[in-house]
Amino acid sequence: MTPAARPSAGADWRDVPLAPVVLLFGPEEFIASRALDGLRRKLRDQNQELEITTLDAATYSAGTLGMVASPSLFSEPKLIEASNLSSMSDDFLADALAYLSDPAPDVTLTLMHGGGTRGKRLLDALKAAGVPRVDCLALKKDQEKSAFVTAEFQLARRRIDAQAVRALVAAVGANLSELAAACQQLIADTTGMVDSDAVDKYYGGRVEATAFRVADAALAGNAPVALSSLRHALATGVDPVPLVAALAMKVRQVAKVHSARGSSAQLGRDLGMAPWQVDAARRDAGHWTAEGLAAAIQALAEADAQVKGAARDPLYAVERAVTLIATSARR
Known part of the structure; x- marks a missing residue:
């Protein structure tokens, strides 16, 4: 990559920067999915003709990356989504390292790695190249889940009081995708400030809330x-x-x-x-x-x-x- 194409590492999963290559690293599939959805939206906003290709790094065959990254007949921009890097084949490792040294124009390659040290050579090369890395880590502490709920409401330009945040995390905080869905339901089905009474109305019957x-x-x-x-x-x-x-x-x-x-x-x-x-x-x-x-x-x-x-x-x-x-x- 040229120096101008080197964005800073440590990207926010809510606002993934556009770059030739992006790494989504960590075991939290919900955050990786949200990050990827946001990246797709950004690319489609630039060109509705975006062509999306998925690759499984675990079952990858040599030469496939170069083939799918090559220009198409009408030169539409491309998004290549490569998953399962934590189980990547040796062929994928070799091709990804080669691709990193000369990314194709008008192509965005996302690499989804669930964590661990498999493909350390590639991870080190991505870091050295300044590829933006989006950490997709599980939110285990109530403090992290509370911050997540608050951010969801802020993005929707809605308010939720501290007691309601606490009650919602207590009721549905075990699973991040469920917590996000609960936020969206409250945002869609209520008006004004969301308080603990609203949370209790929707989720008070759950064991955690009780x-x-x-x-x-x-x-x-x-x-x-x-x-x-x-x-x-x-x-x-x-x-x-x-x-x-x-x-x-x-x-x-x-x-x-x-x-x-x-x-x-x-x-x-x-x-x-x-x-x-x-x-x-x-x-x-x-x-x-x-x-x-x-x-x-x-x-x-x-x-x-x-x-x-x-x-x-x-x-x-x-x-x-x-x-x-x-x-x-x-x-």
């Missing part, structure tokens, strides 16, 4: 609401295991911030929490003494073992833990 409500009420010392929410959940068949897990997560967060000093942003970085999680945990921490937290942690450890088979009545075990926690907190 656990979220029980845990919030228990940590705040609101025993009537915590127990009524819990009994409704258990009566409708909710497994007690995620309920205990949600309570444990909440108690751990309160314990982390109980004696901590510093800004929400600083503590969030130090403790691996989002700033709004720090703020919420601090509010709950006001209801607790160190001794009360120790008792709650002990009760949850016992409940966790009981709901996983150590007790004959796991439903009673989780209700006892919720009662103990909710009545130990100071109103």
Whole structure:
């Protein structure tokens, strides 16, 4: 590539730059798909006659890349999407290295690598050439998922409050594609500011959302609401295991911030929490003494073992833990 064709590496998956070659690297298929969709839109905006070809690097045959990259009869621009680079054949590695030294004009080659070290020579060559690399990494922390939700609403020029973001991540945050779909549904089906009531209307029946409500009420010392929410959940068949897990997560967060000093942003970085999680945990921490937290942690450890088979009545075990926690907190 010529120096003028060398964009900076580390590209944003929401705005992939146009370049002769682009690397999508990482295991999160949803982010890779969104990045590729955005790149297709950009190229089609330039020319509706864009020709798209897909290649599987794992089953690739020598010479195919050069053939599909060669000019067509009417010289339409081309997008070549090569997937499965983490299982690439030796033929693909050789052809891709050769192609990188002399990319075809009016062709965009996207290389999708799921992670790992397979094809390290190619990865090193792409880095040396300044090829833009889009990291497609799984969003594992609630802080990352919360930022994702906020960005989805900002792109749609809509607002969602912090409590609603928290509730949505708690309800559907396990899978990024589901979380994105939930954002789009709320954007399409609501008007104005999206609040936690709107999230509860659409997703309140999910196990995660139910656990979220029980845990919030228990940590705040609101025993009537915590127990009524819990009994409704258990009566409708909710497994007690995620309920205990949600309570444990909440108690751990309160314990982390109980004696901590510093800004929400600083503590969030130090403790691996989002700033709004720090703020919420601090509010709950006001209801607790160190001794009360120790008792709650002990009760949850016992409940966790009981709901996983150590007790004959796991439903009673989780209700006892919720009662103990909710009545130990100071109103």
